Amino acid sequence: MAQKEKKTHVETDVLVIGSGGAGLRAAIEARRYGAEVMLVDKSLIGVNNNTVFAGGGLKAALPGILDDSMNKAYNTPEEHMVDTIKYGGYLSDQRLVEALAIQAPARLLELIEFGVEGLRLRINIPSKHFTKYGVKLTKPMVETCKRMGVRMRPHTVVYDFVREGGTIRGVDAFDCITGGRVAITARSVVVATGGAGEIYLRNNAVAQATGEAYSMAFRAGAELIGMELVQIDPYILAEPGLPMWYVHPCKARFLAIERNAKGEPFLNKYLPLKGKMEDPFPVRYGVYPPDVREFISRAMYLEVMEGRGENGAVLLDCTKVPEEEWQKDPADRYAREVILRGMDLQKQMIHMLPGAIHNFGGIRINERCETSLSGLYAAGECSGLLHGSGRLGGNALSETIVFGAISGREAANHAASYRARGRGAEGLKKKPDLLNEILKAKKNPLSPREIEKKVKTIVWECAGPVRSGDGLKKGLRQLEKLQEEDLPRLQVSPERPLHMKEAVEAYHMATVAEMIVRSALMRKESRGGGHYRLDYKKEDNEHWLKNIIVRKVKGKMELNTAPVSFTRFYPPQMKGGKDA
Amino acid sequence: MLEIIIDQDKCSGCAFCVLACPQKVLDLDYDTTKAYVAEINECIVCRNCEEQCPKGVIQVRLES
Numbered sequence: 001m002a003q004k005e006k007k008t009h010v011e012t013d014v015l016v017i018g019s020g021g022a023g024l025r026a027a028i029e030a031r032r033y034g035a036e037v038m039l040v041d042k043s044l045i046g047v048n049n050n051t052v053f054a055g056g057g058l059k060a061a062l063p064g065i066l067d068d069s070m071n072k073a074y075n076t077p078e079e080h081m082v083d084t085i086k087y088g089g090y091l092s093d094q095r096l097v098e099a100l101a102i103q104a105p106a107r108l109l110e111l112i113e114f115g116v117e118g119l120r121l122r123i124n125i126p127s128k129h130f131t132k133y134g135v136k137l138t139k140p141m142v143e144t145c146k147r148m149g150v151r152m153r154p155h156t157v158v159y160d161f162v163r164e165g166g167t168i169r170g171v172d173a174f175d176c177i178t179g180g181r182v183a184i185t186a187r188s189v190v191v192a193t194g195g196a197g198e199i200y201l202r203n204n205a206v207a208q209a210t211g212e213a214y215s216m217a218f219r220a221g222a223e224l225i226g227m228e229l230v231q232i233d234p235y236i237l238a239e240p241g242l243p244m245w246y247v248h249p250c251k252a253r254f255l256a257i258e259r260n261a262k263g264e265p266f267l268n269k270y271l272p273l274k275g276k277m278e279d280p281f282p283v284r285y286g287v288y289p290p291d292v293r294e295f296i297s298r299a300m301y302l303e304v305m306e307g308r309g310e311n312g313a314v315l316l317d318c319t320k321v322p323e324e325e326w327q328k329d330p331a332d333r334y335a336r337e338v339i340l341r342g343m344d345l346q347k348q349m350i351h352m353l354p355g356a357i358h359n360f361g362g363i364r365i366n367e368r369c370e371t372s373l374s375g376l377y378a379a380g381e382c383s384g385l386l387h388g389s390g391r392l393g394g395n396a397l398s399e400t401i402v403f404g405a406i407s408g409r410e411a412a413n414h415a416a417s418y419r420a421r422g423r424g425a426e427g428l429k430k431k432p433d434l435l436n437e438i439l440k441a442k443k444n445p446l447s448p449r450e451i452e453k454k455v456k457t458i459v460w461e462c463a464g465p466v467r468s469g470d471g472l473k474k475g476l477r478q479l480e481k482l483q484e485e486d487l488p489r490l491q492v493s494p495e496r497p498l499h500m501k502e503a504v505e506a507y508h509m510a511t512v513a514e515m516i517v518r519s520a521l522m523r524k525e526s527r528g529g530g531h532y533r534l535d536y537k538k539e540d541n542e543h544w545l546k547n548i549i550v551r552k553v554k555g556k557m558e559l560n561t562a563p564v565s566f567t568r569f570y571p572p573q574m575k576g577g578k579d580a
Numbered sequence: 581m582l583e584i585i586i587d588q589d590k591c592s593g594c595a596f597c598v599l600a601c602p603q604k605v606l607d608l609d610y611d612t613t614k615a616y617v618a619e620i621n622e623c624i625v626c627r628n629c630e631e632q633c634p635k636g637v638i639q640v641r642l643e644s
Contacts, residue, residue, distance in 0.1 A: 498607075
């Protein structure tokens with residue numbers, strides 16, 4: 001039986017949810033502006049988030065300071081801005097892109113103050129943790145938060161926002177170790193919960209990235225934008241007995257060749273060959289893999305769809321890569337020895353299949369990280385729409401520190417003005433408690449993992465690297481059935497708080513899945529790296545140079561389109577603007 | 581050969597390792613209130629579990 005409402009009440013000026021790059025940076029900035037800050041995470045603080053496991057670097061225009069052999073360096077913020085917008089297929093909110101490009105250099109240099117070493121944060125910096133490059137970023141920020149007196153609350157699962165009219169007043173949460181309920185009253189709430197990679201059966205996100213904040217924001221009436229736009233990376237292992245994890249396309253593997261089940265190289269059908277097949281990837285195709293990853297993903301997926309896969313995957317052939325190439329780069333050696341468990345790559349090819357790595361869309365924000373609800377801010381991957389329909393490598397981490405800082409400052413200022421008006425937070429009218437609903441006894445109960453598996457399979461199959469109207473409609477019907485028949489059967493024991501956490505995740509995942517599938521069905525074109533439809537293979541600037549907005553109207557999910565926020569750069573064919 | 585060894589006698593069942601794992605390799609057995617290895621294949625050897633265990637009773641061993 002549910003332990004009836006033994007609830008702890010806590011209060012803070014600014015509540016930050018999530019302790020990845022954006023959440024940590026937001027907490028620091030809100031403290032700098034004098035606010036009392038509480039930082040919560042459903043896992044431990046700063047330990048299990050996508051920033052920690054990020055493999056790339058940070059992008060910013062810092063000529064002479066930040067340059068990188070793998071990435072283009074920018075001399076001016078304008079160059080950074082133009083590339084970001086082009087990669088995003090002109091769907092980016094340009095107010096956000098401008099904020100990123102202009103503020104990234106200062107935010108990046110400022111990391112040194114927090115104790116971050118090695119500005120590039122890249123794989124050529126020797127580290128014993130090649131799977132956790134991002135620790136170099138998060139650990140010093142966690143220490144800074146501690147020094148500045150940020151109150152930290154790990155293993156705290158936020159499951160719903162508390163709202164009064166159009167204003168967010170706090171959250172409902174529970175401790176997933178003790179099971180104790182916590183009501184947190186906050187004058188401002190910063191959502192920094194990352195993406196929903198885990199909603200895809202195949203992904204390279206941490207298991208925590210289930211995206212419940214998208215659903216909570218939707219339930220509270222906030223607008224979401226660009227939910228159909230999802231980045232899929234090609235090089236995710238599909239090898240039996242090995243983890244579903246990203247294998248970086250670094251130096252030795254540039255010499256590898258992607259093959260189908262017949263042993264034929266197939267990428268040259270999709271990417272024109274610029275050099276010889278024996279050349280390293282960047283010479284072979286004239287581009288670096290991170291710049292065309294979504295296209296490689298599509299190529300791999302189509303090969304498998306068309307029956308040329310082996311055990312549902314394609315093969316990465318490293319058999320001709322000389323041993324000395326593996327020895328050159330410590331990250332290469334690490335991948336082979338640890339992630340691939342010492343697999344004999346001279347004899348065996350590696351099974352690979354794409355997986356989701358980034359949600360471009362999210363809670364709609366402006367350049368001050370304000371959402372459509374007063375008191376609610378969002379920063380990082382959970383927000384939209386900075387990246388548009390494709391992401392420039394390095395922009396994800398830059399996004400966390402730039403928008404983390406903006407959201408922290410704005411949330412602190414909002415909290416200060418709120419205090420000045422003397423508003424208390426007591427006596428709110430409450431809707432039925434979501435967690436109590438989940439804990440109620442059901443006939444034929446279903447476990448969270450059963451529901452989660454169904455959602456993940458539906459989303460991967462219909463809204464993965466290759467989509468179609470028929471597939472998405474089928475997926476939507478399956479989701480509706482799941483919401484009507486399965487979700488009401490979701491049940492867990494209040495004695496098992498970790499299962500309560502999984503139940504909250506599974507419950508919200510169903511809503512996030514619906515947002516992704518409905519938005520993907522609405523966008524009748526293909527664009528950039530984030531959205532490819534077999535039935536509408538071409539980009540359609542005449543009809544689809546628009547953003548898709550999702551929100552709740554009278555209890556239902558409503559989709560609308562909104563014009564893209566162009567400020568300075570227009571697609572070449574569009575009249576009245578300056579070409580990028 | 582990869583293995584994660586959790587000293588069952590000393591494990592307090594705090595579940596920090598379960599929460600720290602990015603790949604759901606570990607889980608908590610609510611009957612014994614001990615952590616256990618549920619899915620070793622998914623391990624990426626990030627050593628989060630080792631580092632976060634307050635009792636220091638988890639070892640991730642990778643031998644070639």
